[in-house]
Amino acid sequence: MSLPLLLAALLAPSAESPGAFAARLYDSYRDENYSPFRNPRRIFAPPFVAALAEDSRLSRDEVGFIDADPLCQCQDHSGMRAELGKARPLSARQAEVPVRLRFGAEDVRDIRLKLVRTGSGWRVADIVAEDSPSFLRDLRAWNRRKRSELGR
Numbered sequence: 001m002s003l004p005l006l007l008a009a010l011l012a013p014s015a016e017s018p019g020a021f022a023a024r025l026y027d028s029y030r031d032e033n034y035s036p037f038r039n040p041r042r043i044f045a046p047p048f049v050a051a052l053a054e055d056s057r058l059s060r061d062e063v064g065f066i067d068a069d070p071l072c073q074c075q076d077h078s079g080m081r082a083e084l085g086k087a088r089p090l091s092a093r094q095a096e097v098p099v100r101l102r103f104g105a106e107d108v109r110d111i112r113l114k115l116v117r118t119g120s121g122w123r124v125a126d127i128v129a130e131d132s133p134s135f136l137r138d139l140r141a142w143n144r145r146k147r148s149e150l151g152r
Helices: 003-015 018-030 046-059 135-150
Strands: 080-084 094-103 107-118 121-129
Touching (some): 018 080, 018 094, 046 121, 121 135
Antiparallel strands (some): 094 107, 107 121
């Protein structure tokens, strides 16, 4: 591989815009078997990945805090249409992308993805939904309660 191509390949993830990351993320849902939990490090920021792993560990193969996909606010994403709004930069390393999730004409859910730029590119740092101003905060609170219940 030539040096320019190698450099382009190495720089590609961080060169992607927040909007392009979100579009690529929701394009993945075209695959009926897609799940962001298969490889969470490609989707979520490290603190989010750590909280997901702790939920899984504390739940011991039972349903924990995560009982649905937080990116589609659903358990089954078939028929979902994601409409992405314009990405809004919050800083050089943070951005927010509004997403309208449609499951038919009547079922519409609005969320906002809070993104952070990592060394590997943009990642979801948090999710804001109508019923939760911070999915990550809620997940961490559940993990604290569960640890307390288990005496850890």
